[in-house]
Amino acid sequence: MEPVANATIYIVDDDASVREALAWLLRTRRLPSESFDSAEAFEAALASRSPQRQPCCLLLDVRMPGTSGLALFDALLARGAVAAMPVIFLTGHADVPTAVDTVKRGAFDFCEKPFSDNALVDRIEQALAQSAARLAHLSQRDDLRQRLDDLTDRERAVMQCVVEGLPNKLIADQLDISVRTVEVHRARVFDKMQVKSAVELANLLRDSH
Numbered sequence: 001m002e003p004v005a006n007a008t009i010y011i012v013d014d015d016a017s018v019r020e021a022l023a024w025l026l027r028t029r030r031l032p033s034e035s036f037d038s039a040e041a042f043e044a045a046l047a048s049r050s051p052q053r054q055p056c057c058l059l060l061d062v063r064m065p066g067t068s069g070l071a072l073f074d075a076l077l078a079r080g081a082v083a084a085m086p087v088i089f090l091t092g093h094a095d096v097p098t099a100v101d102t103v104k105r106g107a108f109d110f111c112e113k114p115f116s117d118n119a120l121v122d123r124i125e126q127a128l129a130q131s132a133a134r135l136a137h138l139s140q141r142d143d144l145r146q147r148l149d150d151l152t153d154r155e156r157a158v159m160q161c162v163v164e165g166l167p168n169k170l171i172a173d174q175l176d177i178s179v180r181t182v183e184v185h186r187a188r189v190f191d192k193m194q195v196k197s198a199v200e201l202a203n204l205l206r207d208s209h
Contacts, residue, residue, distance in 0.1 A: 004128040013061040039067035057127035086127035
């Protein structure tokens with residue numbers, strides 16, 4: 001798998017030896033990481049930063065003093081952050097049933113301690129690829145929203161008719177405007193939406209959802 005550029009792995013574990021071992025493992029694979037000794041410290045770091053723009057994933061211990069890994073996961077899940085920040089739980093044997101449940105609810109995976117270095121790195125790389133894909137989708141959606149915001153009300157009305165497959169004459173009749181005016185608005189819609197055909201426009205709007 002090709003490495004994901006500009007990615008970061010967050011490590012949240014109250015055990016310093018685990019954090020150091022994971023950071024060392026990731027350095028040997030040229031994977032940048034940041035470590036936190038509690039869920040609270042991690043949340044504070046997230047709150048102080050701008051919205052997530054770079055691929056990342058979270059290695060999260062299940063049991064920690066204060067806010068548990070499970071509570072942090074629930075908070076991230078509630079904010080809709082898990083798709084762009086896949087969570088890999090690090091669990092002891094007793095936590096495996098709980099970890100399996102979290103996967104059903106949206107966690108990327110869980111690794112039972114002691115874990116295989118190679119298997120963990122493989123899953124991390126897959127999680128980063130998912131994060132990158134999700135961020136790309138969000139960026140495209142934001143770009144499309146901006147293009148839609150640039151349309152006038154009349155252009156939106158013409159666009160809706162075009163997407164429905166209506167010819168210019170029927171659009172003109174429906175909106176009570178001339179065919180020439182429809183042609184002008186249609187051209188402006190295509191230009192602003194950066195498409196060359198009605199089919200391309202329809203596909204763009206459908207894929208944005």
